[in-house]
Amino acid sequence: MIEARGLTKRYGTTVAVDDLSFEVRPGQVTGFLGPNGSGKSTTMRMIMGLDHPSAGSVTVNGRRYGDLPRPLREVGALLEAKAIHPGRSAYNHLWCLAQTNGIPRSRVDAVLELVGLADVARRRAGAFSLGMGQRLGMAAALLGDPGVLLFDEPVNGLDPEGIRWVRNLLKGLAAEGRTVFVSSHLMSEMALTADHLVVIGRGRLIADLPVQEFIAQSSRQYVRARSPEPARLAELLRSAGATVVAETDGSLTVTGLAMADVGEVAARNQVVLHELSPQAGSLEDAFMELTNDSVEYRGDVTTDAAAAARHAPVGALTTDPLSDLAR
Amino acid sequence: MTTTTPPNAVPAGTAVPLSPATGRLSPVDVLRSEWTKLRSVRSTVWSLAALAVATVGLGAIITAVSNNRWRTFTLVERLSFDPTSRSLRGVFLAQLAIGVLGILVITSEYGTGMIRATLTAVPRRPLVLAAKTAVFGAVALVVSEVVTFAAFFVGQSLLKSPVPHATLGQPGVARAVVGSGIYLAVLGLFALGIGSLIRHTAGAISIFVGALLILPLILNAFPASVQQTLSKFLPLTVLQAMISTQPRPDTFAPWTGLGLMAIYAAVVLVAAGVLFVRRDA
Ligand SMILES: Nc1ncnc2c1ncn2[C@@H]1O[C@H](COP(=O)(O)OP(=O)(O)OP(=O)(O)O)[C@@H](O)[C@H]1O
Numbered sequence: 001m002i003e004a005r006g007l008t009k010r011y012g013t014t015v016a017v018d019d020l021s022f023e024v025r026p027g028q029v030t031g032f033l034g035p036n037g038s039g040k041s042t043t044m045r046m047i048m049g050l051d052h053p054s055a056g057s058v059t060v061n062g063r064r065y066g067d068l069p070r071p072l073r074e075v076g077a078l079l080e081a082k083a084i085h086p087g088r089s090a091y092n093h094l095w096c097l098a099q100t101n102g103i104p105r106s107r108v109d110a111v112l113e114l115v116g117l118a119d120v121a122r123r124r125a126g127a128f129s130l131g132m133g134q135r136l137g138m139a140a141a142l143l144g145d146p147g148v149l150l151f152d153e154p155v156n157g158l159d160p161e162g163i164r165w166v167r168n169l170l171k172g173l174a175a176e177g178r179t180v181f182v183s184s185h186l187m188s189e190m191a192l193t194a195d196h197l198v199v200i201g202r203g204r205l206i207a208d209l210p211v212q213e214f215i216a217q218s219s220r221q222y223v224r225a226r227s228p229e230p231a232r233l234a235e236l237l238r239s240a241g242a243t244v245v246a247e248t249d250g251s252l253t254v255t256g257l258a259m260a261d262v263g264e265v266a267a268r269n270q271v272v273l274h275e276l277s278p279q280a281g282s283l284e285d286a287f288m289e290l291t292n293d294s295v296e297y298r299g300d301v302t303t304d305a306a307a308a309a310r311h312a313p314v315g316a317l318t319t320d321p322l323s324d325l326a327r
Numbered sequence: 328m329t330t331t332t333p334p335n336a337v338p339a340g341t342a343v344p345l346s347p348a349t350g351r352l353s354p355v356d357v358l359r360s361e362w363t364k365l366r367s368v369r370s371t372v373w374s375l376a377a378l379a380v381a382t383v384g385l386g387a388i389i390t391a392v393s394n395n396r397w398r399t400f401t402l403v404e405r406l407s408f409d410p411t412s413r414s415l416r417g418v419f420l421a422q423l424a425i426g427v428l429g430i431l432v433i434t435s436e437y438g439t440g441m442i443r444a445t446l447t448a449v450p451r452r453p454l455v456l457a458a459k460t461a462v463f464g465a466v467a468l469v470v471s472e473v474v475t476f477a478a479f480f481v482g483q484s485l486l487k488s489p490v491p492h493a494t495l496g497q498p499g500v501a502r503a504v505v506g507s508g509i510y511l512a513v514l515g516l517f518a519l520g521i522g523s524l525i526r527h528t529a530g531a532i533s534i535f536v537g538a539l540l541i542l543p544l545i546l547n548a549f550p551a552s553v554q555q556t557l558s559k560f561l562p563l564t565v566l567q568a569m570i571s572t573q574p575r576p577d578t579f580a581p582w583t584g585l586g587l588m589a590i591y592a593a594v595v596l597v598a599a600g601v602l603f604v605r606r607d608a
């Protein structure tokens with residue numbers, strides 16, 4: 001169990017993490033999603049007691065990380081930067097960590113076996129490939145058989161086989177009842193791995209919801225319409241109750257009105273249509289929409305209505321996340 | 328292409344169950360871990376080998392040269408000839424080796440990101456720095472004593488009659504040999520403190536070398552009276568007094584100088600400890 005309350009981190013004038021509150025529960029994979037620079041790694045470093053929060057707090061199993069009596073026995077982490085001395089062998093790397101937390105040598109051998117590095121355990125870690133280095137990081141995270149695990153972009157640089165291995169590992173760990181918190185900037189990856197999502201943008205919480213819910217919302221459909229008279233059509237559709245966004249390419253993105261109804265409104269008012277097509281946003285689109293908005297929303301002062309209009313193409317996503325944003 | 332075996336298909340973290348966690352982080356465990364770290368990287372072996380070569384090798388060369396040039400020495404030179412000091416001249420060069428090792432003990436962790444793994448395993452930061460200091464200090468002291476004794480014995484064996492040579496029983500000789508070893512260890516701890524403050528290998532080495540070698544040059548620019556007062560406080564002056572068996576003018580007494588070095592090291596290490604706790608890793 002991880003609990004963040006009002007977690008904030010400032011680096012000079014940069015606000016990397018902004019008043020973030022969330023819980024990560026055991027028995028499921030919780031995806032930590034956000035675009036580059038949104039504060040995922042910073043949040044994870046604060047959870048692990050490496051960076052000091054500027055405000056707020058975060059606890060693991062109810063305690064600050066620094067207060068855990070045997071931290072590796074409760075929490076394991078694979079953080080962004082490789083935390084391995086290239087001149088040390090994989091075995092010695094794990095052994096010097098194990099010694100600090102009273103973990104026996106047999107466990108070092110076991111995790112090396114588990115991640116498939118047993119044969120190269122005596123080789124210098126500097127000679128390892130990216131994938132092998134990532135596995136060594138995994139081994140370090142699993143060393144103390146912890147109930148809480150954090151992984152910062154664990155599939156970065158891995159080949160498809162490695163990605164599948166990580167995915168199964170994470171799911172397996174969650175199935176054993178552990179708390180698994182994994183960051184990514186790829187929605188598609190999280191859709192396959194995670195059960196729950198914590199989405200941030202610019203350090204702020206945007207959404208905290210089950211993956212299924214996110215998928216259901218983001219697979220909402222919308223309609224694209226093209227007309228030589230886009231302004232008039234938009235006006236008519238709005239008065240018919242639709243939400244309309246004029247795209248830069250001249251098309252209109254219409255939500256809140258079925259495609260047939262859009263056609264009928266056009267026909268009734270004798271507006272020529274050049275295109276009328278159903279659209280389905282991909283998960284990745286939905287995620288980008290969500291996080292881009294958070295960027296825009298914070299970048300300039302817009303009204304809630306304007307922000308809502310930008311949200312329109314992904315329909316119901318506006319409801320939940322926006323209420324968070326508008327807080 | 329990789330030489331790894333395929334990863335275990337069953338991702339059971341419980342494959343080898345651990346007995347339930349008991350106890351808490353203990354200083355002994357952290358000391359053991361730091362000892363494993365120190366002896367499991369090659370840079371330790373290289374630095375210590377450099378330390379030995381510098382101390383013993385350079386000492387031997389300087390003593391051998393003195394032995395061969397004895398005939399050309401003036402009477403004054405012969406009377407002031409200090410065979411102990413000659414054989415310990417290599418310690419001047421050894422300062423760089425012990426300094427680099429002391430710096431690497433901590434900066435290599437920052438350079439590689441290992442510090443994050445270290446602090447994740449042991450979030451009690453003062454404990455981490457204390458353990459590093461203790462383990463490195465102990466290793467530095469043992470190795471430095473071994474090499475200063477070796478330099479002394481090798482050097483003396485190269486001095487052939489009529490050139491006088493020293494024995495450990497003569498006044499000030501044992502003090503010079505033992506004291507030089509302690510000096511090196513203390514200097515290494517000073518360097519470790521610098522490394523912890525600066526956190527970058529190259530930067531820390533620059534500052535260390537600056538404190539050791541550049542400060543005397545800067546001091547040269549001052550009037551003689553100022554030089555005389557201040558140069559006593561320089562590490563090199565302390566070392567000069569330590570390797571000599573005879574009292575020298577314009578220096579602190581050997582043990583006083585060493586105490587001064589210990590104060591420098593302590594100040595830097597305490598400052599490093601305070602920042603270590605405060606800063607983000
Ligand atoms: N040590 C630091 N000093 C100054 N700024 C920092 C520091 N660490 C992070 N930042 C800034 O904080 C913000 C969040 O960075 P962070 O690395 O946490 O993002 P992220 O979500 O992990 O991104 P990515 O997906 O690229 O890994 C960025 O703007 C970054 O530039």
Ligand SMILES: [Mg+2]
Nearest residue numbers: 040041042080
């Ligand atoms: Mg990151």
